[in-house]
Amino acid sequence: MTALSHRLATEADIPAIAALMERAIDALQHGFLSPDEIAASRLSMGLDTQLIADRTYFLVEQEGQLAGCGGWSYRATLYGGNAGAAPRDARTLDSTTEPGRIRAMYTDPGFVRRGIGRLILALCEDAARTAGFARVELMATLSGEPLYRAAGYQEIERVARMADRGTPVPGVRMGKDLA
Template sequence: MLTHRLATHADIPALRALMALAIDRLQIGFLDERTIAASRAIMGLDTQLITDGTYFVIEADGALAGCGGWSRRATLFGGNHAAARDDTLLDPACEPARVRAMYTHPAFVRRGVGRLVLQLAEAAARSGGFGSAELAATLAGVPLYTACGWSVIEPLRSDPIDGQCVPLVRMGKLLVSSPA
């Protein structure tokens, strides 16, 4: 059974270990070794999400199964070490919330972890007044997001890291239904 809670700063070491494992193992088949290595430079934990109270820990029978969250800040993707961070607050009346830093432990793939994170993040962003959300998907994440109702907006590429660009896909979803 999956349970969830908000992440705390005490979770950071375990979250970073889970993220490293997910980056290294779950992108095999989607990216080559050099691109997986480059992705470590742009992916990872943004501790601002924990401070903001918008980052979830997913557990399965007490074991860390995954994590992820949402943000009311402008940064679309990237961990603390990423250069292009922007902590500007978004206007929920006209800008989309960001779904950020979703990772599943390889031992828990295809068990509903990612879907649960998306449900939690979408509901929280909706409660925060946002009518839509965006995310930057890895190629490995696109099938999950598509199955959960997210649409492709445009392909993205990271800035070159040791000559290697990481392919990403900007995706979006309406969080509120249009009046009929």
Template sequence: MPRISLDHRLATRADMPALAELMNAAIGELQKPFLTETQIASSRAIMGLDTQLIDDGTYFIVEQNGVLAGCGGWSRRETLYGGDRSPGRDAALLDPTRDAARVRAMYTHPTFIRRGVGRLILKLCEDAARGEGFTRVELMATMAGEPLYRACGFEAVEEVVDNRGGAGVPLLRMRKTL
């Protein structure tokens, strides 16, 4: 598919209902080739929006002509992945001289896949993290997201199965030097 003209901005709390809808569509559709229905339900339980990202001003929305195409952000905090209701979150600040910034909660609406949305979000996140002194970024990839992250220079460092939602969801911790 050809690249499209995309706009971006920081998300606000007023965007939360639209973001939740996009995340639900992305999890439900884009994970189908990789997960069972039970695993998709578990994925919904462990993933989602972390409002700390919105409050920190590190969560982006990508739109085409005012239509929400995707979202994602980065964090200077310890939590690697998961939404507001995920257990084990840690809001401790990272040290840019020693820690990797976190790329978090990346979702593309199914009608906008393979149009540059994910690459744009990654660039925005990497540029912002670099601007705050980070020299590395890491993320927890879903199986659907792994090909994009590899194509953008991320390398796998750890395979994980998250059982917190019931059925085990395979994930891949990935890292990149900026």
């Protein structure tokens, strides 16, 4: 297997990121969510371009092909894309008292089980730690929960996020100390 490389995303990467997210939502949530829940989840998932502007969104590539993406944030928003129904809060977090956020993690279905998610988590955790955060939190999809548990994240609460369609989408708020 060819080595993976990583870099920060730029605005020019947005179309490729959006396409990867669509493939991941379509393929990787089956077996965890019903078709109605998958459709509703699109309203609260997706890319938050603020992460790209903040230079906190990573791409993982193999031989120039986008294999996965994900980021972290020093802003209060916990999850959701630009056009989503998720609550938005651009307030800057206090790294001494509040956890950073792990955000918008996706792996291309053709690259699952190759360490992409773990690499993105490590990049995000290292960057958040360097920025002074002692803890991070995320909103896990049910399909992502096993990865986060294996990486040391602990459940804080189970939620049912309501999308505009009225179909609740289950999720798990999780956290991890970075010490």
